[in-house]
Amino acid sequence: MPDPHLTVWYNTRCPVCDAGIDWQRSKLVAAVRAGRIAFKDINETPDALAQFGVSLDDVRRRLHATDQDGRLIVGADVAIAIWRLTASEGWLAAVFGNRVMLPLTRFGYDRFADLLFAWNRRNGRW
Template identity: 25%
Template sequence: MITVFYDGKCGLCSKEINYYKTIANPKKFTWLDVANNPNHLKSIDVTLSDALMQLHVLDNENNIHVGVDAFIIIWSNLKFWRILSFIVGLPIIKQIANLLYKKFAERRFAKLPHCQLSLDR
């Protein structure tokens, strides 16, 4: 089972995750909203701030994947998205994707009040 830890208070994040839920095999994924239930993070020893900053995925072998690597795990297990996981996984493209995602994640985190509040915990 692949476990996805996502920010359920982020409109864009929720919209994307809800789309994935509609196309994903329910036997392959567990979707955990850490913004509304931070206790989900206890099992993987990740801070709420880190989880809100970037998407986290726990794979079948209990390895944690963060950011673009997390998306690659999700996409590689979704029909019609596997090709994107392959393309984004290519070395140069992955470097660029990591840079872009990091910038996006930092800006999103800075703008959302619940993300800023997580720094106080």
């Protein structure tokens, strides 16, 4: 099987992150089976993205992914890449990933991710 077009690293210990990825994965069953996308728990391989200088806490704070060319994608850009692969959600990528909205999308994503990360730390989800 060829390398996935997108390998998404996320934190399964975060109930919000885990539920969101499970929900998204269910929409992408064919893409997962075809090897176009893969979802990986960073807690199983904490140093998986060390070559990029990415720590375990970095991935616990924000989604990270690598594309088929081995480039690192972070945060809102990962969500947009997933939406592009999801037939029913391409419009989300178009709306939130366009030149005008992308800075706002990234800002909103980052603030939400910061709050979620702090909530998970307070609740001992490590």
